[in-house]
Amino acid sequence: MRRILHVDMDAFFASIEQRRRPELRGKPIIVGGRGDPESRGVVSTASYEARRFGVGSGMALRTAHRLCPACIFLPVDYEHYAEVSGRIKAILHAFTPLIEDGGIDEAYLDVSEEERSPAEIAEAIKRRIKEATGLSCSVGIASNKLLAKMASDLQKPDGLTVITPDDVKSRIWPLRTRKLVGIGPKTQSRLEERGIRTIGELAAVDERTLVEWFGNAYGRYLYEASRGIDESPLVTHWEPKSHSREVTFEADTDDPAFVRNTLSKLAQRVAEEIGTKGYRGRSVTVKLRFSDFETHTRSQTLEAPSDSPETIKEAASDCLERFDISKKVRLIGVRVEGLHKEE
DNA sequence: TCTGGGGTCCTATAGCCT
DNA sequence: TCTGAGGCTATAGGACCC
Numbered sequence: 001m002r003r004i005l006h007v008d009m010d011a012f013f014a015s016i017e018q019r020r021r022p023e024l025r026g027k028p029i030i031v032g033g034r035g036d037p038e039s040r041g042v043v044s045t046a047s048y049e050a051r052r053f054g055v056g057s058g059m060a061l062r063t064a065h066r067l068c069p070a071c072i073f074l075p076v077d078y079e080h081y082a083e084v085s086g087r088i089k090a091i092l093h094a095f096t097p098l099i100e101d102g103g104i105d106e107a108y109l110d111v112s113e114e115e116r117s118p119a120e121i122a123e124a125i126k127r128r129i130k131e132a133t134g135l136s137c138s139v140g141i142a143s144n145k146l147l148a149k150m151a152s153d154l155q156k157p158d159g160l161t162v163i164t165p166d167d168v169k170s171r172i173w174p175l176r177t178r179k180l181v182g183i184g185p186k187t188q189s190r191l192e193e194r195g196i197r198t199i200g201e202l203a204a205v206d207e208r209t210l211v212e213w214f215g216n217a218y219g220r221y222l223y224e225a226s227r228g229i230d231e232s233p234l235v236t237h238w239e240p241k242s243h244s245r246e247v248t249f250e251a252d253t254d255d256p257a258f259v260r261n262t263l264s265k266l267a268q269r270v271a272e273e274i275g276t277k278g279y280r281g282r283s284v285t286v287k288l289r290f291s292d293f294e295t296h297t298r299s300q301t302l303e304a305p306s307d308s309p310e311t312i313k314e315a316a317s318d319c320l321e322r323f324d325i326s327k328k329v330r331l332i333g334v335r336v337e338g339l340h341k342e343e
Numbered sequence: 344t345c346t347g348g349g350g351t352c353c354t355a356t357a358g359c360c361t
Numbered sequence: 362t363c364t365g366a367g368g369c370t371a372t373a374g375g376a377c378c379c
Contacts, residue, residue, distance in 0.1 A: 060345045103379045
């Protein structure tokens with residue numbers, strides 16, 4: 001049986017801000033957007049003090065401000081958080097090279113071949129991260145990634161939770177379906193329409209039925225995941241498949257020149273960024289979101305993979321021409337897909 | 344009234360080819 | 362030549378993750 005650790009930083013962005021600005025410690029703070037509760041943006045991370053007011057990730061900053069007028073709003077300083085993240089990942093690499101990066105604030109470690117027990121390793125990791133950064137994390141230990149991740153979520157903050165296959169019935173099945181990795185708000189409500197509210201109730205549905213309801217790949221995934229089954233390996237190295245930049249306008253716009261100009265800048269930026277990293281892309285996609293939040297895309301395959309700003313801007317501009325723009329535009333974005341490293 | 348930005352993966356459909 | 366089955370690619374949209 002494998003031994004997998006999931007390390008998840010507690011309220012990462014907010015905790016970093018409270019570390020570097022001691023006057024913020026113990027206060028309700030919200031990190032998101034440009035840090036202005038009057039402008040468009042969402043909450044990236046709320047400190048535990050702010051969560052008591054009902055503020056949570058993904059919430060509009062304006063809504064968070066209404067719930068908690070006393071909260072302190074800070075802009076996202078992504079570069080700084082990435083630097084802290086890098087130091088934490090370096091610490092983890094000292095324990096094993098078998099690491100899957102799970103984003104800026106989490107990672108999976110396969111410690112199956114280590115001499116020390118997973119719990120000893122987890123304790124040591126928590127101690128080292130605390131010493132080096134002053135930050136706390138929660139660690140889940142299980143026989144696969146799925147259960148390790150759910151375990152790390154069971155006791156937060158500063159938790160250390162072990163889940164064995166025998167624990168699935170008692171500790172996973174009572175949870176709401178939304179807690180299962182891969183179930184978002186849409187699937188949760190589709191399940192509730194059928195009277196399924198807990199992971200245990202989901203596990204009672206046979207595989208054929210789930211495939212009928214949700215299609216082949218997702219139906220099978222739900223069948224296995226609800227039972228705590230997950231054979232997926234750790235992915236220790238991966239190459240990007242796409243790269244994109246998008247902006248939401250501070251106010252919806254119907255100025256075509258402004259939209260075209262913004263698109264050109266985004267395309268220029270995406271081209272430079274992939275080129276700098278030595279990639280070329282095969283296709284270009286333009287995304288528009290209108291004032292009613294309807295989102296549409298148009299894409300075009302290039303004659304040959306490219307990182308040329310001119311080529312990518314031209315393709316993006318052609319895509320934009322194919323839209324019927326009769327509503328105000330809220331967001332515009334450019335994505336380059338099919339990335340390959342040039343020789 | 345609100346609903347960011349940067350990704351991944353899956354599904355459906357349509358066209359083309361064998 | 363017609364018809365159909367599949368495979369493959371391009372395109373558009375949707376759900377989910379941090």
